[in-house]
Every structure is written in structure tokens, then in C-alpha cells.
Amino acid sequence: MLFRYACFISYRHGAQPATQRFYETFRNELAAQVDYWLPGMDVYLDTERIRGGDFFNRALARALCGSACMVMLFNPRYFDTSNPYAAREYQAMVTLETQRLSLLPAAQDKGLIIPIIIRGTLPDTVRGNRQAYSMDYVGAEDLRTRRARTALKRVAEDIFERHEAFRSAAGDPFAMCDDFEFPSEDDISDWLVGVTAPAPRMPWR
Numbered sequence: 001m002l003f004r005y006a007c008f009i010s011y012r013h014g015a016q017p018a019t020q021r022f023y024e025t026f027r028n029e030l031a032a033q034v035d036y037w038l039p040g041m042d043v044y045l046d047t048e049r050i051r052g053g054d055f056f057n058r059a060l061a062r063a064l065c066g067s068a069c070m071v072m073l074f075n076p077r078y079f080d081t082s083n084p085y086a087a088r089e090y091q092a093m094v095t096l097e098t099q100r101l102s103l104l105p106a107a108q109d110k111g112l113i114i115p116i117i118i119r120g121t122l123p124d125t126v127r128g129n130r131q132a133y134s135m136d137y138v139g140a141e142d143l144r145t146r147r148a149r150t151a152l153k154r155v156a157e158d159i160f161e162r163h164e165a166f167r168s169a170a171g172d173p174f175a176m177c178d179d180f181e182f183p184s185e186d187d188i189s190d191w192l193v194g195v196t197a198p199a200p201r202m203p204w205r
Contacts, residue, residue, distance in 0.1 A: 003166070003173075004066035006034045006041040007114075007159050010089040011073035012080065018139065020047075023073065025140035029149065030071070033156035038163060058181070064092055065177040068163040069112040071155065076120035079195045087192050088182045090126075095183075099176060103169040110165065114158055123195050131158065 009027055014020050027045040034043055044063045064070070070093040072078070079087045090113070097112040104110075115122055115132040122132055135151060142148055166173055 003041070003068045003163060005044040005063060006038050006067070006163060007043055007069050007071050008064045008067035008089075008093070009043065009045045009071045009073060010086055010093070011045075012075055012078045012083075012086045022137075022140045022143070025143045026073065029143045030152050030155060033149065033152045034159055037156055037160035041163075061092065061180050061182050062177065064089065064182075065096060065174070065180040068166065069114060069159055071159070072113055072115045073118050074115055074120065074122055075118045079123070079126075079192060081189075081192055081196055084185055084188065084192055087188055087195075088185070091188050091191070092180075092182045096176075096180075100166075100169075100173045103171045103173060104165050110162060112162060114155060116155065125195055 007030075009023075009030075011023050014023065024045065024047065027043055031043040034041065044067060046060060046063075070089070072090060077083075079090075093113055100112060101110075111128070111130050113130060115126065115130055117132060117134045117136070119136065133151060133155060135148070137143060137148060143152075
């Protein structure tokens with residue numbers, strides 16, 4: 001069975017050109033590493049949805065469903081109640097993960113979401129047992145260093161392992177793709193408030 005994409009990159013779009021350039025450079029550098037493991041398989045990054053969540057369309061949902069896993073680029077505004085499109089991508093992949101891991105009894109401990117922390121601290125409810133990476137780089141040029149490419153090589157290997165696991169799947173991982181849609185804002189609102197709720201502050205002494 002063949003996925004259309006090796007992975008789907010989910011991220012909170014930036015307002016500044018330099019921020020957007022960072023994410024696009026990340027995609028290009030990761031795609032180069034993935035190509036050693038999965039020649040010819042693309043890495044999906046949406047560059048059209050620059051503002052708001054109005055472009056959650058069927059084509060984007062198909063791209064996610066056609067991906068073996070998700071690389072989640074986390075910053076403190078990834079789970080943003082005012083712009084929840086990244087949170088909707090995340091929850092859509094959780095749905096796919098639940099369905100697909102049931103086809104892989106031997107890989108229950110390997111989730112299909114790979115968090116990469118760009119800034120901030122990943123919420124405990126999201127981290128769970130996932131292997132998270134930290135890449136606190138300053139700008140796009142940092143992604144072209146040997147250190148960064150070594151880190152991306154490890155991420156690419158994780159993507160490859162998840163892709164290869166589906167070769168022995170006990171069912172069809174694409175079974176729900178024809179009708180697959182992102183959850184609405186209402187669907188995730190209660191969950192999102194819980195994730196973004198501030199931690200209790202320590203009392204003054």
C-alpha cells in the first residue's frame with residue numbers, strides 16, 4: 001500500500017515572512033532527508049492558508065489522510081483558541097491515529113504524531129508517550145547546519161519506520177479517506193480550552 005505523502009507538516013502559520021520562510025525551509029530540509037529513506041515520496045506543507053481557518057477544505061483533509069504520519073511543529077500558539085486551524089489538524093490526525101494503530105497491534109507504542117518543539121513547552125496532555133524533539137533554532141539558516149540536518153535525519157528515520165509498519169497492516173488505512181473531514185471549531189472547543197488553560201500559579205510567599 002502506498003501513501004501519497006511521507007508525512008504532513010502541521011504548524012501555526014506566521015505573520016512575518018521570515019517565520020514563514022523558516023517553516024518552508026524546514027519542509028525542504030526534512031524532505032531531503034526523507035528522500036534517502038523513501039525515494040520519491042513527498043512531504044506535505046500547506047503554504048496557501050496564510051491567515052485564519054477558512055481554507056480547511058476537502059483537498060487539505062485528503063492530504064492529511066494520505067500521509068503516513070504528522071510532524072507537528074509546536075510553538076506556544078499552536079493551540080490557539082482564536083485561530084484553531086492547527087488544533088483542528090492535530091485532532092484530525094488523532095482520529096486517524098486511533099483508527100490506524102488498531103491495524104498495527106505490534107506498533108501500539110508508536111504514535112503517528114511526531115511533535116517537534118520550536119518554542120515553548122509541549123502540553124502534557126499532548127505529549128503522552130510520544131517521542132518529541134526540540135529544535136529551538138533562531139532562523140531558517142540554522143536548519144542548514146550539520147547539527148540540524150543530523151536531527152532531521154532522526155525524524156526522517158521515524159517517518160520511515162511508521163511508513164514501513166503499514167506494509168503489514170491488518171486492514172486498509174485509507175478506509176475513511178473518501179469522507180474524511182477536519183473537525184469543526186465547535187467539535188474541539190471544549191478540548192482546546194482544556195489544553196490552553198494556564199497552569200495554576202504558585203502563591204506568593
